[in-house]
Amino acid sequence: MNILAVNQLSSIWNFLLESSLHYGLNAVLAIFTLAVGWWLSSRFANALDRVMIRASLDATLRPVLRSVLLWLVRLVTLVAVLGQFGVQTASIVAVLGAASLAIGLALQGTLQNIAAGMMLLLLRPFQVGEYISNGSIEGTVDEIGLFATKLTKADGICLFAPNNQLWNSALTNFSRNNTRRIDMPIGISYKDNPTVAIQALKELLLADERILATPAPFVVVTDHADSAVMLNLRAWTTTSQYWDVRWSIAQKVQATLAAVDCSIPFPMRELHITREAEAKLAA
The missing domain is CATH 1.10.287.1260 (Helix Hairpins)
Structure with a gap:
């Protein structure tokens, strides 16, 4: 045993x-x-x-x-x-x-993000370094991954956007083209001469070397609003200089108009009081 x-x-x-x-x-x-x-x-x-x-x-x-x-x-x-x-x-x-x-x-949603990521990489509606917006998502592209795209917003905040949201919505790419147009609405008083104001603003644009000669910059009357004659200032510049040029022109507009005795009016409303209304107020 x-x-x-x-x-x-x-x-x-x-x-x-x-x-x-x-x-x-x-x-x-x-x-x-x-x-x-x-x-x-x-x-x-x-x-x-x-x-x-x-x-x-x-x-x-x-x-x-x-x-x-x-x-x-x-x-x-x-x-x-x-x-x-x-x-x-x-x-x-x-x-x-x-x-x-x-x-x-x-994980159907995740696979949709992967498929969208592949389409973004193949068709390239945007690339790293470009500034994009689809209405709710906006920023400079840092990296395009299979699941999400990494962006940096204008205020420096990091944003991760699902690829599916970027692929399935209309997208604006602000950096893709080399040039960009400045559109700036400006109102002048009805007492001012629009021709004089237009000439002064056009000279302001032509004096800035950052503004492209072709297409030529121009200023036109676009509307007659309640308290102002509306002008529209249009000029083309390089995309990289867009904001610098826009801010520079906006800063000089008021002084340029004042130099030719034109003004930017405040919104005004006229009240006409009838005799019947005066009598009611007196009573």
């Missing part, structure tokens, strides 16, 4: 020892494979990034391609690690397929 028990214990001990050696060795190999795979993924991604920089590839595409290569290598590494424990590749593919279907149904 004692001999039988000893044999059983010996068999169990041998089994545990062999299993420990087998799975322990596999675990060590798996950890080593995982570490090497993660290290190689970073090295490959950095190498690709350097190649893209030397090739002057668009900055919009570089981070996306880098991320794709990084996670592709890591996915292959994970499959190799599972193979160390005897998991069949076909089984892994089947599990990944089923998981992808389930995840796709659960």
Whole structure:
């Protein structure tokens, strides 16, 4: 009886020892494979990034391609690690397929963002460094990712916008064209001479070297409002100088009009009181 028990214990001990050696060795190999795979993924991604920089590839595409290569290598590494424990590749593919279907149904909105991100990268309605707006989202593009686009607002606040919102709405790109037109409505008094005011404002525009000669700047009468004759000042400048030129012209308009005895009137309303109303007020 004692001999039988000893044999059983010996068999169990041998089994545990062999299993420990087998799975322990596999675990060590798996950890080593995982570490090497993660290290190689970073090295490959950095190498690709350097190649893209030397090739002057668009900055919009570089981070996306880098991320794709990084996670592709890591996915292959994970499959190799599972193979160390005897998991069949076909089984892994089947599990990944089923998981992808389930995840796709659960994350429809996220997949829409990915699809929108791919369309943004392919069609390029905007690129890194451009200032865009779709009404509710506005800022300078810093990075276009697969899920969201990173922007910096005019006040310096960082904004992450889902790609789907940018793709499925009308988008204004303020930086795409090299030139931009300044439109500035200005009101003068009905007592002033519009021809004199127009000539003075036109000379103001022509004196600024930042304003383009073609198309030529011009000033026209656009409306007769309640308390002012409305003029519209139009001039073209480079997009990079747009705000500097606009603010500079706006600052000089009042002094320019005052120099030719023209004024910017306050809104006024005339009241005519009839004799009947005067009698009621006197009573």
